[in-house]
Amino acid sequence: MKRSIELTVNGETHNVFVEPWWTLKDVLREQLGLTGTKTGCEEGDCGACTVIMEGKAVNSCLVLAVEARGKAVTTIEGLAGPDGLHPLQEAFIEYGAFQCGYCTPGVLMSARALLDENPNPSIAQIREALAGNLCRCTGYIKIEQAVLAAAGKLRS
């Protein structure tokens, strides 16, 4: 049975009417029009749907919308601030850390969650934080370099 829930996404509160089996990913994309969060494998392997919920990176395809009630959700649309792109986004452009871009929103959200928790990560820690984000175009070296560079910029 559909129910009305409040979702707080990128600091804004929305009232949405959802079926209990709708995932957070589908509600973000189809009810709120936030299509930056991508649909990938639908089973928590690829990370294309990664968002940050209560400070933690999660696969939004494996979170029910009803489970996200009252939780602070940040999507890729909330990464850039009023002053422009987030340093992670700038570094991804500078280092050419994406080609087709499909995995990029998820990678950026995982990287953001990592840097919020650990402002000075090693390459090994970056790899571990991004192990749940698959990229089928560029390989991961440029992504690692971009995250490392953004971390340095954020610390300075």
Next chain:
Amino acid sequence: MRFEYSEVASLDEAVSLLRQYGDGAHVLAGGTDILVMAKEERVNPEHLIDIKPIQGMAEITWDGQRGLKIGALATIRAIERSSLVMEKAPVVSQAAHLLGSVQIRNRATVGGNLCQAVPSAEMPPPLIALGATARIFGPNGYRTIPLEHLFVGPRRTSLGRQELLVELEVPAVPANTGSAYLRFSPRKAMDLAIASAAAMVRLDDGRCSECRIVLGAVAPTPIRATKAEDTLRGERPGAGVIERAAELAAAEAMPISDIRASAEYRRELVKVLVRRALLQSIAAAGAS
């Protein structure tokens, strides 16, 4: 995937909804397994009962008498990063670190990992090796069982339809005890074990006074390699007896051949993993 959804704030409420909704009801914790199963229509729950709002069930605490208590709703990530777990049961934190991705570990719970009872699951072998017990709540109140008695078969537990796993208790590890958990998977990240082994060894005056060896992914459930354990107990742990224990453990394994590995390969892996896990445990016991 279609179901109704209820949140519960207490164990009593959970049990009463499980009774009310009968066979179509399923407990929802982290959801990283049940939602995948539901999407693939391998299970078709009619009603998910979300137990996450139950207070206190995600806590990790230490008590000198009873040891480490880990609430069933503790996430795998919380266990991985808990300084208490790292200090009191490091092998449990190490196993948590191997499970899935950060995103999965942020949602998946230890209770879910145990109750889904997948033979290759990361958490059962180290917890069983440390002698963990499982506290269960149901219509008749609480009962406590050795964790290894939770597992009945692939995706089957000894829990009644209206019972829930509430908490794990990992007894305090005496001095001179070492433990290790090793698994083999073709990929380093985001992969399942094709064989795993956990060991716990206690040394008194250079002899093995207690040991447990637990195998994962090579039988319908995680299993103790009891013949291998018996061979080690009372002995000075030299290369000969360790090799004998590893061979006995390989013989005790009941692996299957499937898309991920052949039975023969899994059996060979058991020998190697048990040998290495014993060597690491013995070294850690000697150093502690």
